[in-house]
Amino acid sequence: MSIGNSPEDERPFHDESRETRTSVGRALQQARIAAGLTVDDVSSATRVRIAIVHAIEADDFTPCGGDVYARGHIRTLAKAVHLDPGPLISQYEAEHGGRPAPTPAAPLFEAERIRPERRGPNWTAAMVAAIVVVIGFVGFTAFKSGNTDSDAKSSVAEGSTPATSKPASPTPTKDKPAAPTGEPSDSAIAAAPQDKVTVQVSAPNGRSWISAKDHNGRMLFDGLLKKGDSKTFQDSTKINLILGDAGAIELYVNGKKIDGNFRPGAVQRLTYTKGDPVAG
Structure with a gap:
């Protein structure tokens, strides 16, 4: 009695279901014939070009222009010949690498987050700056005025005689001589x-x-x-x-x-x- 695997167990697995399963193009073609429709009828009903219909029925999906368009054509043709498009699309994805992975949301979120935001002018900062400038100007003016007053007081304290204004002399009245009295001198x-x-x-x-x-x-x-x-x-x-x-x-x-x-x-x-x- 042999303990190891028998030679029959070492033979490669043979998938008989794949060989016996009808291809996507063949299934669409058989359904079209069973429905009594020609390729022209299907093309007119679905607006899919005749050349693409022939290629899909021959399992050639290159003229479709990509997997997205191929799945769309399969769904359209299946409905036209009264077939359920779900199994056919699943079979197509299994035979051609499956549905492409969706784009992760994180990179899009990161790109959106690092996008610079447009901000309006900061009016609060501008107002604070203006108030600071005004306060500084008022303080400088008051300080300068105080120094001027102190200089004037110190000059007076040192003995300088402040100028005194003289009273304005009265303006003599013209053409008003005193009325003569008696004989002139x-x-x-x-x-x-x-x-x-x-x-x-x-x-x-x-x-x-x-x-x-x-x-x-x-x-x-x-x-x-x-x-x-x-x-x-x-x-x-x-x-x-x-x-x-x-x-x-x-x-x-x-x-x-x-x-x-x-x-x-x-x-x-x-x-x-x-x-x-x-x-x-």
Whole structure:
């Protein structure tokens, strides 16, 4: 009795079911014939080209363009000839390497995760930076102002005399000499030039309209002389006056007062020349 394997057990296994099993193309062809359909009928019903139908029935799946298209054609042709496409597709996958492994999701997830994100501007950081700049500027200004004040105080403490502003001198009022009282002084008479006629018109008692012209008739003044005001006119030859209210007027001609005893409200027309005052 032999303990080892018998020679019959060492013979290669013979798969009789594979040899007896009908191929995918043959099964489709037999079903088409049994259904009474031609290749043209199947091509028209499925829109699969005639050449591809002939190739599939001959178990040549190269014209399909790949396993995905081959499985799609098998499913379409099987339905057209009234066959269940599931067993045929399973048989095709067993004979041609099976269904391709699906693409793992992890690499896709990693690629999506490392994709840079588009971010908008960081307004919070910009606002914080602006606030810091403003605070820094205010602090610098305050520090500089404090140093300036301390320098000024130290200069005063060391004995420097600060400049004091002088009060503004009052602006002298033009054409308002003091109203003469009584006879003019000798200096006023001496101040009148001898080669000209000088007439001073004052209104100490009220206001009056006056008009003054030189010897050529040129207007020197024409207007209202208010109370307390005075006007002085000079000419080389002659001064012509018109007094609207002679009673309110005092006259000094060539430094001497004219006692005209004018009545209030009276209008007087006067002419004065060089030398002694003589009313014209």
